[in-house]
Amino acid sequence: MTLTATRPAARAGRAAAPRRPARGRARRWALYALLSVMSLLTLGPFIAMIIVALSPRGAPTVPVQWPDALTFDNIAQILGASGFAEWTVNSLVYSVVSVVIILLTASMAGYAFAKKRFPGRDAMLWTFIATMMVPFQATLIPLYVLVSDLGGADTFWGLIVPTLANSQAVFLMRQFIMGLPDELFDAAKVDGASELRVYWTIVVPLTKPILATLGVFVFLWHWNDFLWPLVISQSDATRTLTVGLTVLKTEELQWATLMSSAAVSAVPCLVVFFLLQRYLVNSIAMTGLK
């Protein structure tokens, strides 16, 4: 079968040889031309944003023309403005604290679901997974009432704690830990290692790659999160950058200032992107994390 299949292929290749290179080259040019157009459409808004952000205040923002001079005044002004620095710190707290706690609690739960037997385990796991089907926005109102009744409105714990219940993270950790050989855990137990020790010296080191992936995603989810911070934070004390940007948008009429703020707000995401692009890309294909 394979023999007969390769032979005509070779023959066809030879027969078409005189025409192929030219057609192949034209096709390649077309592919790269299309990719370049798509890339330009994708990058265009970023480039335009940077140009406006670096244009002097009051310069015509009808764009498509290079400003006479570039200036970092807008960026400097934004960084010094009241609010902006606070929002940035709040976003960092919101994202980093969430990453740490979710990695810890999700890997613990994932370990138990993967390797432990306890009553109600499967029912619990299925309930966790079923909650993925409930859109967050459908539970927004009761969640808000609950958290503000507990005194969590406009506090960091009220902002952070409700977003830690993350079934995607638990499920991902469970799937990964299930793939680790049981012998490893048995051996550790025979050696008399305590449960915490097993978790800390076996589970955590062996799940590092998936913890790193999950950490990056949790960071991006929280840094870019909007609806929950919007309803639960009511002052600059807990307002995150995304919410701050929308506040700024209602007050600020200068596009140069707004674009500078938007650009600065995206810096951590872009840093993550440039450092970990290959990593992010591979993990989406492998795990389907969104």
Next chain:
Amino acid sequence: MRHRLRDPITGLLFVLPMLVLFLMFRIFPTLAAAGMSLTNWNIGGEWSFTGADNYVRLVNDPNFWSSLRVTLVYTAIYVPLVVLVSLGTALLLNAVVFLRGLFRGILFLPYVTSFVFAGIIWRWIYEFDGLLNGLLAKVELGPVAFMERADLVLPALAVVSCWKGFGYSMLILLAGLKAIPGTYLEAATVDGANAWQRFRSITLPLLKPALFFVLVIETISSFQVFDTIYVMTGGGPAKASYTLIYGIFERGFRFWEFGYAATWGMVLFAVVLVVSLIQRRIVGKEDT
């Protein structure tokens, strides 16, 4: 023997932190949403049981029907758009070798930013004196008031979400394309199939699972669009971009009618549930 006793307790202890978080902040609010939708809960926290009153009010609320229509129209524009763009770019990336990583990176870039970020940039692009009208003027078209026209606001918003989000679906489809054995396509070429025939009878059928996953994910995300609308249009003009989620938000946090807002939330839940179940159904059939 000792393990048997130790296991259940440690297992439960390891699950406990996440379990408590879940019970309090996922499961309780889900049940409470159903309960609240049967009350007239308001900002003061006083409430009484009002039975199906909220649901009766909902079906008689023209805002609700209009928001449902807006959400569905938006979905009908966004989903085909994003599937076409992500499939197209995935096919292009799959067909080249040189510089593939660079192009993939560029196309994926907007995905890591926030919808608020995207909303602010695109709000300016769509301005009456913004970038797009500047470009249109060069070819002596426009200006077009993208954000002020009821017929253009939803396509304009769909383009923003597509720009920000297509990188994800592109990667899923690219992984699907890479999984198709090259020998199938070579064999078809040998048999004289042209590019279109190869795409139709080999690539497309084998890509179906990935394509279907993308379709469902994007449909659900299109029901949940909120950030860009909040930033760019505020539901306008004249409620032309007033979606279901926007309705939940406005009922809850502008009019402080928590009971009625929860009722809107239940509809969102039902819509997403139906889509998920249809997906289960079809995927289940594919598997057998």
